[in-house]
Amino acid sequence: MRSLSTRRLVIVLAVAALAASGCAGVQKATETTFQAPSVALNRAEVASYFGFWFYNNKVQPSLPEGGKPGNNGAPLIYHFVFDIANPNAFPVRLDNLKFTVALDGFDLNTVGSQDEIWIPGGKTSQLRVPCVLGPFEAFMSLGVVGGMRLQKMGKNPWELIQTWWTKAPDFSFPVEVREGSAVFKADGITKVVAFQAKYP
Amino acid sequence: MKAAPLALAMALILFLAPASTAQEVVVGSLNDMTGATSDVGKDYALGIAEAVNYCNDNGGVNGKPIKLVQFDYGYRVPEALTKYKLFQRMKAVAVLGWGTGDTEALAPTVTQDKMPYVSASYSGHLTDPKKTPYNLFAATDYSTNARATLTAWHDTRWKKHPDYGKRKPRFACSYMFASPYASAPIKAIKDQATLLGFEIGPDQDVSLFAVDAKSQVLALKDFKPDVVWHGNTTMSVSATLRDAYALGLGADHIINLWGLDENLPRLAEKAAEGAMAATVCAFYNEAGVPLMPKVVEYAKKFNPGVPQEKRLIRTVQAWSNVLALWEAMKRADKAGALNGEGILKKGFETMREFDLGLGGAKLTYTETDHRVSGAVPVYEIKDGKFRLVQVTDIKSRWPDKWNGWLGW
Numbered sequence: 262m263r264s265l266s267t268r269r270l271v272i273v274l275a276v277a278a279l280a281a282s283g284c285a286g287v288q289k290a291t292e293t294t295f296q297a298p299s300v301a302l303n304r305a306e307v308a309s310y311f312g313f314w315f316y317n318n319k320v321q322p323s324l325p326e327g328g329k330p331g332n333n334g335a336p337l338i339y340h341f342v343f344d345i346a347n348p349n350a351f352p353v354r355l356d357n358l359k360f361t362v363a364l365d366g367f368d369l370n371t372v373g374s375q376d377e378i379w380i381p382g383g384k385t386s387q388l389r390v391p392c393v394l395g396p397f398e399a400f401m402s403l404g405v406v407g408g409m410r411l412q413k414m415g416k417n418p419w420e421l422i423q424t425w426w427t428k429a430p431d432f433s434f435p436v437e438v439r440e441g442s443a444v445f446k447a448d449g450i451t452k453v454v455a456f457q458a459k460y461p
Numbered sequence: 462m463k464a465a466p467l468a469l470a471m472a473l474i475l476f477l478a479p480a481s482t483a484q485e486v487v488v489g490s491l492n493d494m495t496g497a498t499s500d501v502g503k504d505y506a507l508g509i510a511e512a513v514n515y516c517n518d519n520g521g522v523n524g525k526p527i528k529l530v531q532f533d534y535g536y537r538v539p540e541a542l543t544k545y546k547l548f549q550r551m552k553a554v555a556v557l558g559w560g561t562g563d564t565e566a567l568a569p570t571v572t573q574d575k576m577p578y579v580s581a582s583y584s585g586h587l588t589d590p591k592k593t594p595y596n597l598f599a600a601t602d603y604s605t606n607a608r609a610t611l612t613a614w615h616d617t618r619w620k621k622h623p624d625y626g627k628r629k630p631r632f633a634c635s636y637m638f639a640s641p642y643a644s645a646p647i648k649a650i651k652d653q654a655t656l657l658g659f660e661i662g663p664d665q666d667v668s669l670f671a672v673d674a675k676s677q678v679l680a681l682k683d684f685k686p687d688v689v690w691h692g693n694t695t696m697s698v699s700a701t702l703r704d705a706y707a708l709g710l711g712a713d714h715i716i717n718l719w720g721l722d723e724n725l726p727r728l729a730e731k732a733a734e735g736a737m738a739a740t741v742c743a744f745y746n747e748a749g750v751p752l753m754p755k756v757v758e759y760a761k762k763f764n765p766g767v768p769q770e771k772r773l774i775r776t777v778q779a780w781s782n783v784l785a786l787w788e789a790m791k792r793a794d795k796a797g798a799l800n801g802e803g804i805l806k807k808g809f810e811t812m813r814e815f816d817l818g819l820g821g822a823k824l825t826y827t828e829t830d831h832r833v834s835g836a837v838p839v840y841e842i843k844d845g846k847f848r849l850v851q852v853t854d855i856k857s858r859w860p861d862k863w864n865g866w867l868g869w
Contacts, residue, residue, distance in 0.1 A: 357510075360766075361494075361503070371494035371503050375530060394495070398535040401497035404670035405696055409728070412672050440766040455766035 288350045288382075290447035296348045298380065300358070300443045302458035303342045305436050308391065311335035313426035315396045334396035337426055341372075341390045341438060347380040353447040354379050355388070360441030360456070362392050364425050365434045367407050369399055396422050436460050485528040486521065486790065486799065488513070489548030490557040496536030497669065498560050500696060501719060501775045505581060506531065507767065508779030509557055511759040515780075516787045523794045527787070534559075538566040545570065555579065555786055555804055561642040564596060571595045575801035577789070577809070579782045583718075583741065584645040588831045589868030595801065597809055599785035600741035600778065601822050601837050603642075603717060604649035604869060607690065609837035609853035610715045610739045611650055614688050615657050617850055618713055622687070633662035633681055635701055636692030636717075637669045643692040646717065648869060650690055656859075662686055667701055669693050674701040678708050686712040694719045699728035706732035713737070722773045726845045737841045737850060742777045743820025744840075744847050752818035756780055777819055784817045785809070785824060830867055 288294070315334035322328040339362065347353050359373030372392040380386045403411060403418040411418060428434060441456040490509050493502035513529040521527050530551060534540040541563035548556055556571070558564050558580030564587065571578040572595050579597045585604030587596040601609075611632070619630050632654045636643035647664070654661050662684035665677035671693075678701065681689065689705070689712045691698045698720035705712065706729075714736040716725075721738035723745060729736075743750040746757050746769075760772055789808025793799050796807040809831075814823040822834035835856020840847045856863045 359510075368499075368503075369495060370499075370535075371506065371533065395535060395537075398496045398537070401536070401670070402495055402499045405497055405694065406500045408670060408672045408696055408700075440764070442764050442766055444763065453763055453765060457766060 290349065290351055290353070290450045292450060294349070295353075295447055295450045295452055297452045297454050298348065298353055298355075298443075298445050299344075299346045300441065300454055300456040301344045301346075302438055302456075302460060303344045303387065305432070305438075305460040306340045306342070307429050308338045308340040309336075310338075310430060313396070313423055332397040332400075335426060337394040337396075337429055339392045339394070339429075339436065341392065343388045343390070344385050345378075345380055345388055345443070346385040347382060349447070350382045351447060352379050352381050353445045353452075355386075356444040356446050356451075358388065358390070358441070358443040360390075361439040362394075363435075363437040363439050364394075365421065366437070367403060367410075367421070368439065369394055369402055371440075396426065399425075432461050484525050486525050487528045487530060487548075487551050487553045488555050488557060488786070489544070489551070489553040490529055490531040491534050491541050491544055491559050491563050492531060493536045493559050494533040496534075498536055498694065500724075501694065501722070501773065502536075502559060504771070504773045504775035505559070505779045506533070507760070507764050507772075508756075508776035509783055511756075511763050511776070512780040512783035514763055515755060515759050516783065522787070522790045522799065525794070527790075534563060536560065536562050538562055541566060542570075549574070549576075554790065554799060554801065557782060557786065558582070561640075561645070565641060568593050568596055575805070577786070577801055577804045579786045581778060581782065582642065584642070585649060585832075585866075585869055586645065590829060590831050592868065594831075595805060597785075597805075597826070597831060599781040599817065599821065599824055599833065601739070601834055602832055603646040604866065605832060605835060605855060606718060606739035606741070606837055607646035607650035608653040608855050608866075610737055610839050611653050611659075611688070611690070612657065612855060612858070613739075613839035613851050613853045614713060614715050614737055616853070619687065629658055629660040630687045631662060631685060632659040632688055632690070633665065633684055633686040633712075634690045634692065635665040635667050635674070635677060635681070636690070637697070638664070638666045640669055640693070642719065643669070643717070647692065649866065656862075667693060667697060669697050671697045672700050674704045675708065677701070678704045678710055681705075681712070682708065682710060686710075688713045688715055691716045691720050693717075695722055695724050696728065699725055699733070702729040702732040702736065721840075721842075722775065724773065726842055730845075733842050734845075735841060735843070737839055739837045739839050739853075740774065741821050742774065742781050742817075744774045745772045745776055747820060747847075750818070750820040752780070752784075753777075753820075756819070781817055781819050781821055784819070785812075785815075788812065788815065830864075832867065835863060 318330045355378040357375045361371045438458045443454045445452045492506035532544045555577040561582045564580045564582035583600045583602045585602040587593045716738040726733045789804050793803035793808040809826045816823045824833045836854040839850045
């Protein structure tokens with residue numbers, strides 16, 4: 262009886278080991294067999310909404326008493342949800358992913374994910390990436406990067422920021438994902454995928 | 462006897478299970494991709510990640526892969542401090558920092574924590590190891606660059622000027638007074654101007670966000686400068702150059718390195734012709750630079766969605782800092798001291814004339830001086846392209862003054 266249960270234990274553990282290995286023996290990635298996964302924007306969401314407000318550095322905060330004034334405003338928080346499809350028979354690891362977020366054609370932030378995620382062979386996984394925009398950061402970015410374009414448009418940066426912050430829940434202006442890249446790895450092979458999208 | 466099959470099964474599991482991640486060397490990176498310096502910060506941030514990929518593809522830190530943890534901090538100092546604390550909890554051995562804001566705010570902390578902080582704030586104030594031993598960068602500092610650029614202008618332009626030998630050359634500075642970056646080398650460049658016999662005119666306060674600098678240019682016209690130092694970043698400098706050109710200022714322009722990159726001739730066009738600046742490395746995709754093909758290869762491979770024409774010298778600056786830190790970590794690891802103090806003492810401070818292959822100065826860090834070199838390549842814009850004017854070695858030219866210039 263003892264001998265039988267030991268044998269069973271060995272079999273169970275061996276099966277578990279094969280499962281843990283992801284049946285690695287079935288197919289391995291090579292430069293020729295590793296097909297690039299696809300990255301598609303499923304949707305953008307305003308994940309939390311605080312409206313629009315801004316206090317410049319001349320306004321004393323209510324708390325803490327005697328606190329330092331700053332250029333503080335409502336964050337605009339987007340979440341971008343991507344569908345990541347693995348066309349291979351073997352699992353691939355998403356090493357990192359990054360992209361630039363543009364509102365109305367103005368680049369405002371470059372964000373991404375550095376968390377390692379495995380995508381099973383033949384499956385699609387979803388990845389949610391947050392992007393926090395601040396009004397003052399947007400103002401500075403518009404001033405430095407988009408200053409000349411704004412001048413040509415005859416627009417004031419605060420005018421644009423106020424529109425974006427107040428209209429964000431309606432998605433009434435284009436929200437773009439630009440210059441995206443996702444790095445995938447499998448069996449020591451690296452594939453990088455470029456992506457871009459506009460929402461809605 | 463019972464133990465044998467169990468041990469065999471366990472060994473089988475260990476053998477067949479996916480290999481666990483090899484011992485990683487965690488390096489944090491703080492970048493600005495959304496704030497006041499995002500025009501250059503994004504390119505720098507992309508370069509950091511690309512360079513780390515290159516290091517890992519070439520063995521990491523003596524076989525140990527580098528795990529880069531990279532965050533945008535939007536040029537907000539509280540955010541930088543928060544992320545720094547996260548890096549510590551993640552057992553980072555070093556941090557790749559960004560600008561003056563985060564670097565100055567964290568300088569006392571990184572000194573206390575013995576955390577190497579390799580940033581793109583090249584302020585001369587950070588080069589004295591007695592004050593900021595853990596602040597490092599793989600570049601000549603702003604003050605050395607400013608001295609070298611003014612000297613190059615004096616050597617190559619003033620000596621050919623019809624008034625040479627008849628009067629003093631006139632010099633003025635244009636920069637944002639309240640910006641720590643822009644004001645960092647002003648004392649040094651005025652000292653150099655005095656040393657070279659310039660007459661110094663009134664400073665002009667130009668915002669980093671300026672798209673119009675007419676009033677400042679008109680104020681400069683009264684002084685009739687022969688050469689103007691521009692201490693801001695590219696967009697503000699291009700606005701000032703355009704107004705100087707339109708209003709017929711008639712002066713030459715010398716620029717701090719964050720104000721001159723591949724975008725300046727695109728933005729300022731003819732107004733940028735003849736402008737001079739010190740650089741700390743080669744321009745993006747510059748020919749004849751040993752490691753440049755790799756820089757371009759990794760940019761194309763890891764950021765295929767970013768057009769090549771958008772890539773800047775900032776990528777190469779990022780590579781310089783990463784490769785210097787990589788070398789320091791490898792040396793520290795070989796010495797059995799892959800920690801903050803080891804990276805400084807057994808790594809950086811053992812480098813003598815170390816060439817990164819990126820067109821910048823050869824790196825030397827000593828226990829008493831973290832200025833990497835006194836030899837600075839100075840470029841000018843000619844027909845919309847960058848052309849090397851000369852390498853100005855201010856250490857060799859003023860050896861008796863060099864030590865006295867440390868830290869400012």
